[in-house]
Amino acid sequence: MxxxxxxxxxxxxxxxxxxxxxxxxxxxxxxxxxxxxxxxxxxxxxxxxxxxxxxxxxxxxxxxxxxxxxxxxxxxxxxxxxxxxxRPQGPRATSLALEELLLGVARLAERRYGALIALERRTPLGEYAATGEVLEARLSARLLVTLFYPGTPLHDGGAILREGRLLAAGCLFPLSEAQVGLGTRHRAALGLSEVSDALVLVVSEETGSVRLAEGGRLSPPLSLEALRARLKEALHA
Structure with missing residues (x-):
């Protein structure tokens, strides 16, 4: 034939x-x-x-x-x-959204507002978004600072970013059992990175340090420039 x-x-x-x-x-x-x-x-x-x-x-x-x-x-x-x-496939995050995220993280770290922010990649995070408040809002530094201001209803949960937009806030992430000595936010960042390919940013309210959880591993404290370089590499922004 x-x-x-x-x-x-x-x-x-x-x-x-x-x-x-x-x-x-x-x-x-x-x-x-x-x-x-x-x-x-x-x-x-x-x-x-x-x-x-x-x-x-x-x-x-x-x-x-x-x-x-x-x-x-x-x-x-x-x-x-x-x-x-x-879901339509679009760019992971625009350069503008990335800069807004970095500006928001810098302000959160400066003021020592504890924060937990997950950047969705290939693994859908819809089931975790459903545990919080779905916002579908344009990402801005001011919005991030407002969300994680101590005392606001959503500040204790995590925020989820999808393709440069704020999908949800006040979300519950699974806690990692591998590092029980860490605080709750850091364990939640690790936990989500263990069950998905998300990049999870965590800002410490004690020290103001910024760390990144990826693939079940937590980075050392990162400078803003180091964080920008890693996110651009991972998100192809």
């Missing part, structure tokens, strides 16, 4: 589909789910290939029940992927 342009188009579309799916799940907890499924399918295939009837029967029947179990257990991840698919 001759290789036609339709075959080439088919291969390109399938490749693009799998690449898009990979971009959606890489850096998220769903990646571990995919790895587990691949191992499961490999074992099932080998069991069939080697004629292991009992193991094949068990794995075949478990697959049916497992599909429903996975939908229930990984419902937040599946919802996040669908949210990501349905």
């Amino acid at each position: 001759a290789f036609t342009w339709r075959d080439l188009l088919d291969i390109l579309l399938v490749t693009a589909l799998f690449y898009s799916l990979w971009r959606l799940i890489v850096g998220t907890r769903a990646l571990n789910l995919v790895r587990g499924l691949l191992v499961y399918l490999l074992v099932w295939f080998l069991a069939n290939l080697l004629g292991l009837a009992t193991l094949s029967w068990i794995l075949g029947n478990a697959a049916t029940l497992g599909a429903f179990a996975l939908i229930v257990v990984f419902q937040p991840e599946l919802r996040g992927l669908l949210e990501r698919l349905g």
Whole structure:
């Protein structure tokens, strides 16, 4: 059978589909789910290939029940992927929004207002935004300072930025168990960075220092210029 342009188009579309799916799940907890499924399918295939009837029967029947179990257990991840698919893809953050963020962080640090700010990347943070007040507001330094002013209703929670806009404030982030000696804000920054690819800024109300949590690790205190360089690199701004 001759290789036609339709075959080439088919291969390109399938490749693009799998690449898009990979971009959606890489850096998220769903990646571990995919790895587990691949191992499961490999074992099932080998069991069939080697004629292991009992193991094949068990794995075949478990697959049916497992599909429903996975939908229930990984419902937040599946919802996040669908949210990501349905959201228009735009620039992560404009240069103007980044400068407003840095100006706001500098003012928060100068006044020693404790702050927790998450920058969404590939992993959707909609489930955490839902725990606070959804704002969908234009980002500004004055707004950040107002939100984290001590005594305001939302100052104890975290803020979430999405593509250069303030998505929500007063949000609850998961606390990391790895560094129990840290304060609550720093543990929340680490916790969110452990379950997502978000960049999480935390301003200490005791010292005014600014640190960045990424991939389950917390940076040392950063200067404004070091922070700007890291954010521009990560966000391609």
